Amino acid sequence: MAGQSNAAPVIIKRKKVIQAGGHHGGAWKVAYADFVTAMMAFFLLMWLLNATTEKQRKGIADYFNPTIPVNRISGGGEDAFGGDSVFSEEVLAQSGTGASNLYPTEDRQARGQTGADAAGKAEEQALRDLEKQLLARSGESMTMERALRHVVTRITDEGLVIELHDIEGSTLFDGDTAAPNPVLRDLAQVVAETFLLVTNKVAVNGHTRAYPITLIDNPVWDLSAARAQEMRRILESAAFPAERMQRVTGFADRKPVTADPRAARNGRLEIVLLRRDR
Incomplete structure (x- = not known):
């Protein structure tokens, strides 16, 4: 078959189609920016914790805390x-x-x-100064230094507590009686002289060690009360004003300070210089 000379040529165009993933938007950029910002803040926090003192960190924390209370x-x-x-x-x-x-x-x-807060802080400082002054008496003599081994002081919500306690081989009272030994009289004199520097009321608490439960007549209540009363009399004989004595209490063996309630350490007197609001 003969071809036609006037036939138009057939042109085939091949288009290369590229399959694209499409447009994803900019959400990933926002997420990445948040991540970078968070990491920067984290490293800044780590640097501040390492480069500042406790007082400076408290100042930074207070800066970000609201200063006006909401009520x-x-x-x-x-x-x-x-x-x-x-x-x-x-x-x-x-x-x-x-x-x-x-x-x-x-x-x-x-x-x-308020002014009451300032007064409370002033009283707290006065109690601490009095505590230091009492303990400083240990340098006066060897006798006083040995006597102050019986003394433990602490400041509580009630006031300044001066605890006079027994030591193995050195007790405040003669045996299981309320007769004071010389060491107790020496300590009472020091306490009375120290308390004369202030005008606060005073309370005396008596405590004893526990006795065997097999005893028919357990002396703990009468003995603790008698020792507390004897301490009151010794203080008053050392020129301590009787009108400043607020209360005298015997607690028997109900408040031991050691794991063994029968230990000598539980035999003690607590002389409390009360706060003014007590």
């Missing part, structure tokens, strides 16, 4: 905006009853720091 009660006055400020005269917001730092009466108390 459902109103601010400085009894009525709406009745006070000069939502703050107390010195530091924190008041409870809304119109209290002030200068006149913190019982029915007009502020929640913030």
